[in-house]
Amino acid sequence: MLTIPFIRENKAAVIERLAIKNFTNTSLLDDVLELDEQRRLLQKESDDTLAETNKLAREIGEMYKSGKAQQANLLKETNADLKEKAKALGEQLEALKTQIQDKLVEIPNLPHPDVPKGRTPADNLIVYEEGQMPELPASAVPHWDLVSTYKLIDFELGNKVTGAGFPFYTGKGARLQRALINFFLDEAIAAGYREVQPPLLVNEASAYGTGQLPDKEGQMYTIGLDKLYLIPTAEVPVTNIFRDVILNESELPVRTTAYSSCFRREAGSWGKHVRGLNRLHQFDKVEIVEVAHPEKSYETLEKMRAHVSSVLQKLELPFRILKLCGGDMSFTSALTYDFEVYSAAQQMWLEVSSVSNFENFQANRMKLRFKDKEGNIQLAHTLNGSALALPRIVAALLENNQDENGINIPKVLQQYTGFERID
RNA sequence: GGAGAGAUGGCAGAGCGGUUGAAUGCGGCGGUCUCGAAAACCGUUGUCCGCUUUACGGCGGACCGGGGGUUCGAAUCCCCCUCUCUCCGCCA
Secondary structure, three states: OOOHHHHHHOHHHHHHHHHHOOOOOOHHHHHHHHHHHHHHHHHHHHHHHHHHHHHHHHHHHHHHHOOOHHHHHHHHHHHHHHHHHHHHHHHHHHHHHHHHHHHHOOOOOOOOOOOOOOOOHHHOEEEEEEOOOOOOOOOOOOHHHHHHHOOOEEHHHHHHHOOOOOOEEOOHHHHHHHHHHHHHHHHHHHOOOEEEOOOOEEOHHHHHHOOOOOOOHHHOOEEHHHOEEEOOOOHHHHHHOOOOEEEEHHHOOEEEEEEEEEEOOOOOOOOHHHOOOOOOOEEEEEEEEEEEOHHHHHHHHHHHHHHHHHHHHHOOOOEEEEEOOOOOOOOOOOEEEEEEEEEOOOOEEEEEEEEEEEEOHHHHHHOEEEEOOOOOEEEOEEEEEEEEEHHHHHHHHHHHOEEOOEEEOOHHHHHHHOOOEEO
């Protein structure tokens, strides 16, 4: 959520930058500013009225003490009118605030000046690419065939027990999952992130805090009876740790990592590009989250990028990094790097990580602040990234490392899996 | 699930319905003392909103788990909700 003073003082620039994200509903900005103008007037009137009633109450008290009951009773009547007025003003004020808030949350974050223009994924900028493209044998097949041949993942069983997109991982497939999770967590911890294990369900306030609510409700699984939501990413519970928190400047940065299952409804996508592990309703992911000083957040973004890169390098996967264009960026992000690994049998680049700086957009919405050296309170910056999401990593690992009669496990994982080969 | 107790500032812990934004202690910050530190002593120490000021600041409003009510006036009384603790039951 953008701050109103910022919009007010930088309106032209805001409009210009939002256009990069293809957001052109500038009347929303006007509405917010105008409503806020009204709000301030109303605030003054309401405060003044309340001040008057407070004063009268004190006077009435004095009168009773000094035995002037009659005068006091007279004043009571005056005060009753004022109180009524104050109540009405208060209600108007609340309504106005809600109205402002509702509009404010519809305005996306400003893209960083480096963000390329564009509307579709095709406009994303490839900023980095590395790794050897594997040379596969003629017998090479996509991962959905491999997992069935070597009994690593059972989609049918998941289908029976839960539904499409909820696979069972079996045998070495299950072990590989566990190995990857531990590997990712160990890497994150070594990079300075503190591990937490978050709840997989969050309440409304948290879903609102990270922006899943009010308008992306349909993307989450909900527990209606208890008004809880299954998390689409660990970002939700982890970032909400800091909701309504004022940190000390000396505590920054706060680095957190969490493994969690993630649940996504993702209704309406079918076809070859979502086959097998490419898109699931439940999957596993290790997330990194950082609360950063505003002056350090882009430095932090680069560190996150370096961290994810190093993990992919250790897994010996060919990957590339995209700087997302305005049209492909998320609502909340100011700058996002997507990481894609090459899955050789599908001959497709698969997104395995997304690293973003939200600047103070999330922080403003959830009131995450810090007290600087001068004692001033300011909004912190938040960033997060996947490090990494499992399914597509698994897909690429299996496809890229296959030979005629088996699959080799990358060296770095072998101490975690306890085996060097699947056959 | 049954019975009871409670929710106050960073923490601990007071608080007769009327200058109580809230005693006191600890912690934090500033200072005195010291070569330096500790101790001691003095001072200071919440958040949000509005108005005002070149600025330090000043004034007003809101907030004592959340919501509603009683009252001229509520942290203090009443109702509802949430959460926590203790005892009992159940249990991975």
